[in-house]
Amino acid sequence: MIRVDDVHVAFGDVEVLDGVDLTVEAGEFVGLVGPNGAGKTTLLRTVNGALTPGSGEVFVGEERIHDLSSRAASRRVATVPQDTSVRFAFDVADVVAMGRTPHRSRFSSHPDRGAHVDAALERTETTHLRDRRVDTLSGGERQRVFVARALAQDAPTLVLDEPTASLDVNHATQTLALVRELADESRAVLAAIHDLESAARFCDRLALVHDGRIVDQGEPADVLTTEALETAFDARGVVTTNPVTDSPAVTTLPSTTGGGSRVHVLGGGETGASVVGSCWAAGHQVSAGPFSHDDAARSVARTLEVPVETTPPFAAIGRATVEAVSEQIAAADVTVLADPVIDPAATVCELADDAERLVLVESRPLAERNYAGERGRERYEALRRRASVVDADRVPAVLDEKPDAGKVLADD
Ligand SMILES: Nc1ncnc2c1ncn2[C@@H]1O[C@H](COP(=O)(O)OP(=O)(O)OP(=O)(O)O)[C@@H](O)[C@H]1O
Secondary structure, eight states, X not given: OEEEEEEEEEETTEEEEEEEEEEEOTTOEEEEXXXXXXXXXXXXXXXXXXXXXXXXXXXXXTEEGGGSOHHHHHHHEEEEOSOOXXXXXXXXXXXXXXXXXXXXXXXXXXXXXXXXXXXXXXXXXXXXXXXXXXXXXXXXXXXXXXXXXXXXXXXXXXXXXXXTTTOOHHHHHHHHHHHHHHHHTTOEEXXXXXXXXXXXXXXXXXXXXXTTEEEEEESHHHHOOHHHXXXXXXXXXXXXXXXXXXXXXXXXXXXXXXXXXXXXXXXXXXXXXXXXXXXXXXXXXXXXXXXXXXXXXXXXXXXXTOOEEEEOTTOOOOHHHHHHHHHHHHHOSEEEEEOOOSOTTSHHHHHHHTOSSEEEXXXXXXXXXXXXXXXXXXXXXXXXXXXXXXXGGGHHXXXXXXXXXXXXXXXX
16 A cells, blocks of 8 residues: 655755645555656655655555665565666566565575566566567567566555556557556556556546646546646547547647637538537537437537537427527527538528528538428528538638638539
């Protein structure tokens, strides 16, 4: 078990940890996430005893880590450092055997290359590297060897600083799955992990570090939010749920110089969903609907926390919904009618009629559309004459242009 109580660490005048409290129970895998320079490495180095805090205490099990000799501390905490570069020419098996040093008699001069070392090599899939010189390995191979060394150390507490930073996608997953197993075998595990999705998938809890403080901690889905991306990482993005792992999926977007228009998206389905998503990603202020409950566009709008009007299944669009959408359209700079699949003479067309500036997206030929007789056709074509007709992927750019500059008439 690790317990960090009100820890402060400063380098010179600069306070790098500012009152950190954190507990990791035996059997628990806690991920430290946060932007560069937040203080994650400093916290891990305080937990393993390498750094002494200016104030506050760190307990590992029942003991204060800073009261222990380095040998005794190493029997309790094994570390996988961030920097695994080596300036020595040992064989891999010798490096892993160094993990046994705190358990060896002081008088033994031979490295212990016994069962612990073999098991550690096997679990980290590095047995085939055992006779290679460690300074000839790739960064990823070396990182796995350092995990093996920590494993050979057989300590009840494990501290890892970016254990997957150099690993390919397969080895990163295998390594985190192994760390998860080590926690399940009753170790207390604390790891700094930059890959937020992996951290969320494998850790029991996340602690979000920002400016030397733990600003949030808890279950991954509660800590990883769109708001956390913004406040801690200064990143634009969205957190959804990965349908395969059922854990948070994080999409971050580059900051944008465009955007800023107010846009209402009418017409749902895949096209509406893509227009809602791309306008949002481009930095426009989006509202959307009316969409039915099971519409893909509604689901995207809700994920992005975009205001969306919803109609109940198999029901006509109610009066209150029409009024709400009319208000959104009146407030919008541009209304996008995305691939209307419903009868264009109906309410959606009437709503589009009121738009000051209208953009139409048509992903299917007009001939395949369902018109409500001749009147419907006329009505839709009247809308079309005053609209810009563009491909779905051009909509965000057209919104940045002056009215009419993006007018591209379809050729059908
Ligand atoms: N020995 C040191 N002397 C002076 N400043 C230091 C020292 N070690 C770390 N710092 C500073 O402390 C702050 C926290 O560093 P730390 O390495 O703990 O951050 P981190 O969250 O692990 O970052 P990263 O994600 O980039 O690895 C940084 O501003 C860093 O420059």
